[in-house]
Amino acid sequence: MLKSFNSIRLMSIVFIATLVTNGFIIKDALAGVGDSPLVTKQKWSNTKVTYDLGSDLSRGFKNAVDHAGVMVWNGVSSLEFEYSGTSFNDWGMRELDNPAVTQIYSTDNKIIEVNTYFNELEQWNTAILADPDPDELDALTVAIHEFGHWFRLRDTYDDMYSDAMMYGYIDYGEKKVKLSYEDIDAAQTMYP
């Protein structure tokens, strides 16, 4: 959902690209941010971040998002995600050119709001434990990755980080649900 914040820049980020054309290289923009390619300067001012789940999400998607936030990311750093029906932070479905998109609204390096949408044009596996079919994207994998963007972690397209959840490519049929050292280190660097 687009909300009008007059002074807030909308940064639209496209992630988990299946196409190399989305693999823009942003390493040069990282100077001074630290030695992790995943870390940025934009942060939440509060370490309790609430999210709500759009009514257009199936039960399976809702479970995947909750699992990603609470079971995977909570406890890793001081940033905690909490479900809230009254939050402005939404997860939903959209017609997209990519598997998912996360929009980050920020001002003065402070994150104001984040929205994430899954591509409703794709075939999805929403089961937490089952692997996706070869023509399906895995909702839990994508949700963990996109929640990484809620921290304001950045994508990396460097193959040396291919084990990281913030690696910016996903394949159909791929399930990857474990944070790597790089993911954890970046989250703890931003939210000690």
Ligand SMILES: [Zn+2]
């Ligand atoms: Zn991404």
